[in-house]
Amino acid sequence: xxxxxxxxxRSKGQMIAIIIAALIAAIGIGLWAYQxxxxxxxxxxxxxDSWGLYIINFMWFVGLxxxxxxxxxxxxxxxxxxxGGISKVAVWVSICCTVLAVAFVLVDxxxxxxxxxxxxxxxxxxxxxxxxxxxxxxxxxxxxYLWAVLRLEKGKGSAKALRVLSxxxxxxxxxxxxxTAWIFGLLQARAxxxxxxxxxxFVSSALVSGLALVLIVVVALRKAGYLELKQENIVxxxxxxxxxxxxxxxxxxxxxxxxxxxxxxxxxxxxxxxTGALAPFFWTEIILSIIVLFVxxxxxxxxxxxxxCASALAVLAILCKRIQLLVGGFQIPNISYPTVLTGPELSGxxxxxxSLSSSLVYVPSPLEFGIVIGVLGLGALLLLLGIRLLPLKxxxxxN
Amino acid sequence: MAEKQxxxxxxxxxxxxxxxxxxxxxxxxxxxxxxxxNRILTNGGASMDSAKGTxxxxxxxxxxxxxxxxxxxxxxxxxxxxxxxxxxxxxxVRQDYxxxxxxxxCMAACPYTGVRSFNWEEPTYTMDFAVGDINVPKxxxxxxxxxxxxxxxxxxxEEPICxxxxxxxARVFGDLNDPDxxxxxxxxxxxxxxxxxxxxxxxxxxxxx
Ligand code: SF4
Numbered sequence: 001x002x003x004x005x006x007x008x009x010r011s012k013g014q015m016i017a018i019i020i021a022a023l024i025a026a027i028g029i030g031l032w033a034y035q036x037x038x039x040x041x042x043x044x045x046x047x048x049d050s051w052g053l054y055i056i057n058f059m060w061f062v063g064l065x066x067x068x069x070x071x072x073x074x075x076x077x078x079x080x081x082x083x084g085g086i087s088k089v090a091v092w093v094s095i096c097c098t099v100l101a102v103a104f105v106l107v108d109x110x111x112x113x114x115x116x117x118x119x120x121x122x123x124x125x126x127x128x129x130x131x132x133x134x135x136x137x138x139x140x141x142x143x144x145y146l147w148a149v150l151r152l153e154k155g156k157g158s159a160k161a162l163r164v165l166s167x168x169x170x171x172x173x174x175x176x177x178x179x180t181a182w183i184f185g186l187l188q189a190r191a192x193x194x195x196x197x198x199x200x201x202f203v204s205s206a207l208v209s210g211l212a213l214v215l216i217v218v219v220a221l222r223k224a225g226y227l228e229l230k231q232e233n234i235v236x237x238x239x240x241x242x243x244x245x246x247x248x249x250x251x252x253x254x255x256x257x258x259x260x261x262x263x264x265x266x267x268x269x270x271x272x273x274x275t276g277a278l279a280p281f282f283w284t285e286i287i288l289s290i291i292v293l294f295v296x297x298x299x300x301x302x303x304x305x306x307x308x309c310a311s312a313l314a315v316l317a318i319l320c321k322r323i324q325l326l327v328g329g330f331q332i333p334n335i336s337y338p339t340v341l342t343g344p345e346l347s348g349x350x351x352x353x354x355s356l357s358s359s360l361v362y363v364p365s366p367l368e369f370g371i372v373i374g375v376l377g378l379g380a381l382l383l384l385l386g387i388r389l390l391p392l393k394x395x396x397x398x399n
Numbered sequence: 400m401a402e403k404q405x406x407x408x409x410x411x412x413x414x415x416x417x418x419x420x421x422x423x424x425x426x427x428x429x430x431x432x433x434x435x436x437n438r439i440l441t442n443g444g445a446s447m448d449s450a451k452g453t454x455x456x457x458x459x460x461x462x463x464x465x466x467x468x469x470x471x472x473x474x475x476x477x478x479x480x481x482x483x484x485x486x487x488x489x490x491x492v493r494q495d496y497x498x499x500x501x502x503x504x505c506m507a508a509c510p511y512t513g514v515r516s517f518n519w520e521e522p523t524y525t526m527d528f529a530v531g532d533i534n535v536p537k538x539x540x541x542x543x544x545x546x547x548x549x550x551x552x553x554x555x556x557e558e559p560i561c562x563x564x565x566x567x568x569a570r571v572f573g574d575l576n577d578p579d580x581x582x583x584x585x586x587x588x589x590x591x592x593x594x595x596x597x598x599x600x601x602x603x604x605x606x607x608x
Contacts, residue, residue, distance in 0.1 A: 038520075047515065047517055050517060109502055112500075117482075123480055126476065126477050184507075188600075189508055335511065339438050339439060341513075344517070344518075
């Protein structure tokens, strides 16, 4: 094949992918409309497990958005050598993930038509309000940052201004994860969430999943011939992935020990995670994390394909953790005396609170999966459009 | 601090677990199908109305549970739009259906299991006409609701319906900030508990034990 036919066939493939993604997103919007008109009863969320798959995905995508921004801004701030020319693609991935995180909050709202109340009647003491503010800021700063990077490449704007902007973006990225953690971590109602560690822990999980996602995307783009990237940069990122993963596990261990050691309320939580209803997610996370550590730290294992596999496992491990956190928060009721329970209380209507300990309090309904897939379609659409329309290719000199 | 802090004292030695208050609440507030604001918990065996222990060492008492109208509520801080808020004049934790965006942050924030209720669909009713007080705000789909401390009655100087409905006089209503009030008198004389005191919410429902 000649160079030009290769190019046209690639762009044709891209076009098809964009159309498919748009279709999936459109179906998602249809399902969302259905959820709003036919009611949230079609989800499996109920009074005693009032958040579900959407908020799991919200946490997950806020985390995924971290990698790109931090990878591209941190080296600039500290004047260190970066990870090659991937920074623009990385920031774009970051922006897409942030948009998805916001979308997941939106589909979780009972009254999205009232979303303007957030601005008109903002209650500044609410961690959710804080998060909406920092997420909006983060989104704006990411876009401005990308724009500034692109301008600088064309020789406009100053490098110093970009460095200042990088610093702001970096701080904002760290804040986004911390404040997202506070939505949960400041609620004394849920023993699993109410820990000062939750903020830093969200940052470490975000770094793990965010970096892993960037790795997957850039290797895929390299394969597709969109950009070139030296192997040493992949190895460098894999090492960082391992470090972040180790920190994340370390936090988990600290938290489990602090919860479990007094043998009081926290011990039930440790039991719920390690042997109870959430054990499958807990142990999957642990096993996946250990595999990731091996790939990241054993030099002979750091081949491109293994690094990509490990990255995918890291993203999944963090998903498992988000599931544990969210469902685990609702799994153990604070007051479990037998009483009258009706349909709106529990999706398995009629089951008693005390019998919950063995089975999961919440399993998503098909509608919830459908809407999540729709939102993911929107994400794919954004990602592909960005790659197609924005000049995100690395400038020749920084491969 | 609110000028007044209306609250309840519930005598668990008197409560017989008849659910009359629960039913009266459901009717007074025209609650839709499946929604309960006031429920009776059994502190005893594994199922409702059963006792703990083996004969003759049995024990059982009832814990009627409503929104605790906490002096330091967790929900009002958490709501991003102030749709749930502390009423200054009565100390009741109120809920504005027209403001609520249905994010359910308050449900995550409230430590008292099952007190807050979301309308997961368009409210449906067992009867085809509205019951209860005409001043009760209309129930809405996709918003959170809960016990209002019968705010519509408080504003007329009346007590919540669950107080009138209790067949054994187990429920007493009054202002916890007024040292001469009967509720203050009761909790100064009798031994009482509050639910989940370790969460620091300082609930306004006291249980005499
Ligand atoms: S569900 Fe309604 S009342 Fe509860 S926090 Fe959200 S907006 Fe506020």
